[in-house]
Amino acid sequence: xxxxxxxxxxxxxxxxxxxxxxxxxxxxxxxxxxxxxxxxxxxxxxxxxxxxxxxxxxxxxxxxxxxxxxxxxxxxxxxxxxxxxxxxxxxxxxxxxxxxxxxxxxxxxxxxxxxxxxxxxxxxxxxxxxxxxxxxxxxxxxxxxxxxxxxxxxxxxxxxxxxxxxxxxxxxxxxxxxxxxxxxxxxxxxxxxxxxxxxxxxxxxxxxxxxxxxxxxxxxxxxxxxxxxxxxxxxxxxxxxxxxxxxxxxxxxxxxxxxxxxxxxxxxxxxxxxxxxxxxxxxxxxxxxxxxxxxxxxxxxxxxxxxxxxxxxxxxxxxxxxxxx
Amino acid sequence: xxxxxxxxxxxxxxxxxxxxxxxxxxxxxxxxxxxxxxxxxxxxxxxxxxxxxxxxxxxxxxxxxxxxxxxxxxxxxxxxxxxxxxxxxxxxxxxxxxxxxxxxxxxxxxxxxxxxxxxxxxxxxxxxxxxxxxxxxxxxxxxxxxxxxxxxxxxxxxxxxxxxxxxxxxxxxxxxxxxxxxxxxxxxxxxxxxxxxxxxxxxxxxxxxxxxxxxxxxxxxxxxxxxxxxxxxxxxxxxxxxxxxxxxxxxxxxxxxxxxxxxxxxxxxxxxxxxxxxxxxxxxxxxxxxxxxxxxxxxxxxxxxxxxxxxxxxxxxxxxxxxxxxxxxxxxxxx
Numbered sequence: 001x002x003x004x005x006x007x008x009x010x011x012x013x014x015x016x017x018x019x020x021x022x023x024x025x026x027x028x029x030x031x032x033x034x035x036x037x038x039x040x041x042x043x044x045x046x047x048x049x050x051x052x053x054x055x056x057x058x059x060x061x062x063x064x065x066x067x068x069x070x071x072x073x074x075x076x077x078x079x080x081x082x083x084x085x086x087x088x089x090x091x092x093x094x095x096x097x098x099x100x101x102x103x104x105x106x107x108x109x110x111x112x113x114x115x116x117x118x119x120x121x122x123x124x125x126x127x128x129x130x131x132x133x134x135x136x137x138x139x140x141x142x143x144x145x146x147x148x149x150x151x152x153x154x155x156x157x158x159x160x161x162x163x164x165x166x167x168x169x170x171x172x173x174x175x176x177x178x179x180x181x182x183x184x185x186x187x188x189x190x191x192x193x194x195x196x197x198x199x200x201x202x203x204x205x206x207x208x209x210x211x212x213x214x215x216x217x218x219x220x221x222x223x224x225x226x227x228x229x230x231x232x233x234x235x236x237x238x239x240x241x242x243x244x245x246x247x248x249x250x251x252x253x254x255x256x257x258x259x260x261x262x263x264x265x266x267x268x269x270x271x272x273x274x275x276x277x278x279x280x281x282x283x284x285x286x287x288x289x290x291x292x293x294x295x296x297x298x299x300x301x302x303x304x305x306x307x308x309x310x311x312x313x314x315x316x317x318x319x320x321x322x323x324x325x
Numbered sequence: 326x327x328x329x330x331x332x333x334x335x336x337x338x339x340x341x342x343x344x345x346x347x348x349x350x351x352x353x354x355x356x357x358x359x360x361x362x363x364x365x366x367x368x369x370x371x372x373x374x375x376x377x378x379x380x381x382x383x384x385x386x387x388x389x390x391x392x393x394x395x396x397x398x399x400x401x402x403x404x405x406x407x408x409x410x411x412x413x414x415x416x417x418x419x420x421x422x423x424x425x426x427x428x429x430x431x432x433x434x435x436x437x438x439x440x441x442x443x444x445x446x447x448x449x450x451x452x453x454x455x456x457x458x459x460x461x462x463x464x465x466x467x468x469x470x471x472x473x474x475x476x477x478x479x480x481x482x483x484x485x486x487x488x489x490x491x492x493x494x495x496x497x498x499x500x501x502x503x504x505x506x507x508x509x510x511x512x513x514x515x516x517x518x519x520x521x522x523x524x525x526x527x528x529x530x531x532x533x534x535x536x537x538x539x540x541x542x543x544x545x546x547x548x549x550x551x552x553x554x555x556x557x558x559x560x561x562x563x564x565x566x567x568x569x570x571x572x573x574x575x576x577x578x579x580x581x582x583x584x585x586x587x588x589x590x591x592x593x594x595x596x597x598x599x600x601x602x603x604x605x606x607x608x609x610x611x612x613x614x615x616x617x618x619x620x621x622x623x624x625x626x627x628x629x630x631x632x633x634x635x636x637x638x639x640x641x642x643x644x645x646x647x648x649x650x651x652x653x654x655x656x657x658x659x660x
Contacts, residue, residue, distance in 0.1 A: 088566030100557040105579040150655045
């Protein structure tokens with residue numbers, strides 16, 4: 001049985017102008033020790049689905065799911081107190097903006113030790129020792145001295161390392177990294193990704209990497225889930241996905257990678273992700289899809305079987321019938 | 326830090342001179358002549374009037390009088406009261422403990438109730454509790470102090486007979502007052518029931534004086550909390566699996582305290598202004614009542630000196646608040 005099992009997860013936000021469906025019937029599995037990447041452009045619901053899992057959405061959000069189980073516990077059915085014992089302990093998350101994700105009023109050491117005290121109940125001396133260990137583990141030089149620093153006294157990369165140290169403090173079974181490198185310099189990005197991959201290897205935790213960077217996906221992930229406008233439209237292991245994408249959207253994303261460009265002009269996907277008011281009635285990608293026909297604009301496609309990467313498309317690519325252009 | 330304090334003290338100088346000038350001018354533009362007021366209904370002869378005028382220095386040009394006053398103040402001499410002939414300085418410090426005691430209690434009352442109320446309202450934003458609390462705060466803020474005081478006196482002192490109407494302590498108790506703070510002196514006197522009596526006298530004035538700061542603090546805490554609760558680090562705290570009490574009470578409140586401390590500091594000024602009314606209503610022998618009485622008597626030195634000392638007290642409080650910012654939020658800490 002997989003570590004994380006999500007079935008039919010939907011999240012909608014009530015807004016002044018009606019409900020907005022941010023996540024639409026997403027299924028997802030993560031095995032212990034696996035690296036899964038969730039990719040998609042802004043507004044595709046990739047962060048929201050994971051925030052829903054963590055229970056971190058604001059009160060305007062309504063979360064429904066047939067199953068939202070982590071390590072045997074159904075997170076939607078247990079009470080808040082029981083959920084808090086899991087969150088930050090076995091299931092941890094790091095965020096996009098390290099500079100604002102840490103509390104400016106407290107020393108970083110205090111913030112790490114807080115997690116150790118709340119979940120593990122360690123005494124003061126052990127907490128201190130463990131915090132130094134964690135800082136060394138995430139590659140913060142001069143660990144003991146840095147414990148007394150405040151977030152504003154450190155760089156973004158260092159703060160992200162602190163966030164990671166805090167997230168792995170209680171040895172989680174699954175770490176969700178929500179665009180952990182987006183706000184960082186390119187050189188620091190690579191360091192943080194290497195660190196996450198190393199930690200995964202050392203601790204054997206699972207890793208969910210939310211990103212919109214296909215380069216990051218290719219380098220780090222083992223399995224990829226592509227989301228578009230709140231729906232999961234394709235899921236494949238990383239190799240086959242890059243070689244033989246089934247969904248036109250995935251194919252278009254890959255075509256848009258500079259490394260793969262064959263022309264002088266980089267191919268782009270015209271249009272934007274549909275919002276609250278221009279949601280198509282058929283396939284959500286149909287207005288931007290170069291293969292779309294009358295069926296696509298009227299009938300929503302259902303997800304295919306695992307042999308086709310659960311693709312949500314009437315005319316999947318690379319099936320033998322039709323090759324990607 | 327020391328440099329910072331010194332540079333701030335330096336900015337006191339223009340404020341100080343300004344306050345001296347205003348208090349000096351303010352009492353003189355009021356109609357009424359202190360000599361006539363002192364003479365009372367008997368009146369006095371023109372010669373005696375001229376004699377007194379020369380004695381108080383009123384016959385000299387106004388700028389000379391101001392210069393005399395200012396140089397006196399800088400040498401620590403605030404002059405003597407026209408009425409009691411005692412130095413203003415001595416009168417102020419014999420009455421100031423009473424005002425300080427009342428203001429401190431009012432501030433504690435306002436903070437202890439206002440801060441949690443604001444936090445709870447922010448956490449339950451939009452719900453019935455929040456609306457109830459905030460509309461009550463608005464009423465408290467808009468309530469005229471004197472009317473509110475009379476209302477409380479009628480209900481609690483008049484109808485229910487729970488609290489005394491005025492004064493600081495029942496007349497049956499008599500003991501030395503080394504500190505001037507009734508709560509401390511009554512406790513150290515060891516007389517049975519003295520402390521309880523002092524507390525009972527303090528209850529209504531405290532509530533009356535603390536009502537407006539309470540409303541301001543509650544509303545400010547709520548809005549500051551609402552802003553902080555949307556911050557990324559609160560999401561981080563929740564992602565750590567912390568209990569809501571810990572998130573709101575430690576992670577959020579510490580960040581929300583900066584604007585709250587600011588209004589608390591500003592409230593001290595309001596409090597001293599409010600003390601004038603409250604002390605008059607409850608016959609509380611503090612500087613508020615002393616100032617009002619002195620204004621009616623046209624007691625120039627007392628009004629000038631009292632205003633100046635109150636202004637200095639407010640300036641010191643504001644300096645303290647500025648230094649507290651750095652303690653609460655290390656990001657603002659001075660290098």
